[in-house]
Amino acid sequence: MSNLWDLDHIQPAGTDVLAGSTISAMFWNAVALRGPAVWMRQKELGIWKSWTWDQTAEAVREIAGGLMALGFARGDCASILSNTNIEWVLADLAVLSCGGVSNGIYPTDAAAQVHYLSEDSATTVLFVENDEQLDKALEVRAGLPLLRRIIVFDMEGLRGLQDPGVISLQALRDLGRAWNQQNPDALMRRVQACQPEDVAILVYTSGTTGKPKGAMHTHAALAYTVRGYNTLISRTDQDEAMCFLPLCHIAERMGGEYFSLYTGSRLNFVENPDTVPENVREIAPTVFTAVPRVWEKFYSGVMIALKESTALQQAAYAWSIGVGTRIADLVLAGQPVGGLLKAQFQLARWLALNNVRKLIGIHRARFLVTGAAPISPELVKWYLALGVPMLEVWGMTETCGAATGVPASRIKPGSIGPAAAYNEVRIDPATGEILVRGPNVFKGYLNLPEKTAETIDADGWLHTGDVGTIDADGYLRITDRMKDIIITAGGKNITPSELENELKFSPYVTDAVVIGDKLPYLTVIIMIDQENVEKFAQDNDVPFSNYASLTRAREVQDLIQAEIDRVNTQFARVEQIKKFFLLDTQLTAEDEELTPTMKLKRKLVQQKYAAQIEAMYR
Template identity: 80%
Template sequence: MSNLWDLSGIQPQTKVVLEGDTIPALFWNGVKARGPNVWMRQKEFGIWRSWSWNQTGDAVREIAHGLLAIGFEARETASILSNTTIEWVLCDLAVLSAGGVSNGIYPTDAAEQVQYLCADSGTTVLFVENDEQLDKALEVRDHLPQLRKIIVEDMEGLRELNDPQVISLDQLRELGRAHLLQHPGMLEARVAACQPDELAILVYTSGTTGRPKGAMHSHKGLVYTVRGYNTLIARDQNDECMCFLPLCHIAERMGGEYFSLYTGAKLNFVENPETVPENVREIAPTVFTAVPRVWEKFYSGVMITLKEAGKIQQAAYGWAIGVGQQVADLVMAGQPVPGGLRLQFHVARTLVLNNVRKLIGIHRARFLVTGAAPISPELVRWYLALGVPMLEVWGMTETCGASTGIPAQRMKPGSIGPAASYNEVKLDPVTGEILVRGPNVFMGYLNLPEKTAETIDGEGWLHTGDVGVVDEEGFFRITDRMKDIIIT
């Protein structure tokens, strides 16, 4: 199998890549170690702009000192109401460096929801992306007595705005530069005072049953989990990743921002959700994490292109994908691939399948990661047939993201894989509910001790609400939701 796919880059990495026991400590150690290297890229006016670790550090330092200048205290909460941009990351790391708690709000949330999330989290500073998001904040600010400042990233259309509570991100950075000159060691002191057991971030659950709940994650839990991720879906400084899922969701916050912060993998930010297919082809990521809907869209795009192709191209694709599927079936069954079929697969990849991968933008991908919702085993099989391993992970906000994962050496579509090495997973012997225990499990729900007690039992097991089965190899499969079983 190793001759068919290069699995050397998917080996678990157990050594510590970056020292530090809080997210700000990790970040500033990263700046020190990687200085001039590129960390992030974002497309602006049609041109990709690179951010080195040093440039990122300078921006984070200015924003953090700006927060200190406006009286932001350690353990206060700042919220970010924005799409997935580099500025989101800069503000997040600045809040954490200043000893604060960082909370993300979906840019699609209505003003009423923004009010609830800011009130529940005790937000004192709110970062908003643009005039559209600012309007929501202004609509509800009279109901938020704790909110002191609103900071706007993009001031387009707001040049005439004169509001003492609202300043631009550029103005905050100016305040930060002045504050840095007057108090040169203050930020370092805040970073040093930040304790691993302290609350770092809030991630609000979707609130499908009642109000959203603020899941609390400590610095210790976040650092422990990103180190654990390297044993599951390893990356390094040579990797190119895409950042496009919402950063207020645990998947992109952990698997995108913090995991790349730890490993040094480059983060490329798409222009907007509509340009994802075009940006994938430009970036050609080496590791690509997405939700099933994205993988389905790519597949549909290839099928549409194929319908418009000539008869010879259609026949070539049919033969090549057929060879790929034969190989995929043997690999999934854990059986050896005969030499003749290996040779056919090599020809199929060279003549046809590599072009299909280029059409999607995954021709450089060492592996793909899918999660956040169930995916069709047939779709996984199709990507395997193209010659790219697709690894399914499962987890939730409360487990700090991925808690189980399919190993590249033993792919079983339809399964969510065995427990990740950094946590325990088992089934409740009576109900079959999937239970998780480990340092990656969250601290509890903000302001909801009774909900926390319902979710984490006396032995530290998190009750996930998912019902499953486990096979003799330790691979779990989700079969139902506890709520559905209770209803029926």
């Protein structure tokens, strides 16, 4: 178990553990190096099934052979429409091994979006997870003349399907096995022919306006960046990692699949999004990367469990977290921790903190990583008080993921750390915009040269759209998205994310969108945490019949008002929230108001709830 006051054990290794200038070469070199060792695990029917590197290679070889038998050529694009699972990784690596371009499509996308992304990427082969995703593909197939074949991972409910354009993944593997026997050297010739500057993956990023843009990443950028990750976050082949965020997203593709491929750390796939807490407790990862919403949810769960515990347990937790917080304060200030406080912390672990870590599933974690959205500094400090450092990283689709990262040796909550060793970061003196330059910067947007030129200037600097500052230690602090900064009717510039992060620290708030641009005061739209607010209602005999009635209950309104009052005390009067509105619909990843990483889409929320916003200013 890690020592809070001694963080040297998680310093980056900085060593190149695997050769390869392309992702495909890196994978096959990993197979040769690690063969019988377990790489991936996935829970199926209640049992964790392991995949060794050799087993993975066999499957990838057969899928790649099947693709080549179908005429899949170098440079062709294959799209993957599936939830995060091992089959996603197998398909991705097979496509890259063939010299193709791999593109992910979110399983929550509607048929019209599947059509646009497949058409824009010139998809010739479409992998789909199951019958639900197949229905979308079949609905739009007629409008995709380049699409030659649809391949289904899970054929449950489709055994009687008779369609020459659709085959199962197993049938593709059977085809590939036979083709490889006739062409034993073909796949390795494809791998060797792949060049570092070839486009490897497309990652579609949606802006606030217009259609999604396909960011092109080369093998060189991916391989270079994934090596650089080890200078940010040290990981080895002894580590256990989780994989549950969408592999369509650059964060999980790079920080999950490719970083695990490079370091040899074991990758554990959850059963489904609802089983994440249970699966995390079962695996007890040694390194754990997630988005702020996951860390907020874990914290909320602990707070609710604490309310149900005995008075003695509550007292033990209060004393223990107090000790941990005192140590966290010293660590964050760069000051030494005395012997007496160390001894108290050992007792605090025994009394309560070890149990809290086990409840979450982070009792073996050397460190936690958070990114993809801002996180409350208080939440970072809370995990540090438990004895687990939380490292913030920042980046975007166009930077191959992380461009900055907080080192374990000097954590600054609210900061996203200095620039990674593999890129430069600076602030535009005229606008305050954060600029990034380096080999990790994307090649450009597919079919959009004008948009590419707007994003990458003549000197190679990527204009991120984020506003920030860099302190004397070189640490970057994000102010907000340029387009999100609020200028009130009185001319006051306000950063909404600071207020929103403090609100989300509440166990009763899942997300929040602060409103107030060109308006006389600030208001907020809040999505409540259904589980925790329902528990509050049950404990306090608050009647409700459904989610909507829960949000309208006077006691719930008072509960959220109290949370807003708590946050308001931390801000100047002009920055305080005057009114709020609770969303009366429980949103999920399938709803258009949420991003795949479970953030509310600010502009869409403001448009959809314009009437409710207007009512708050009457």
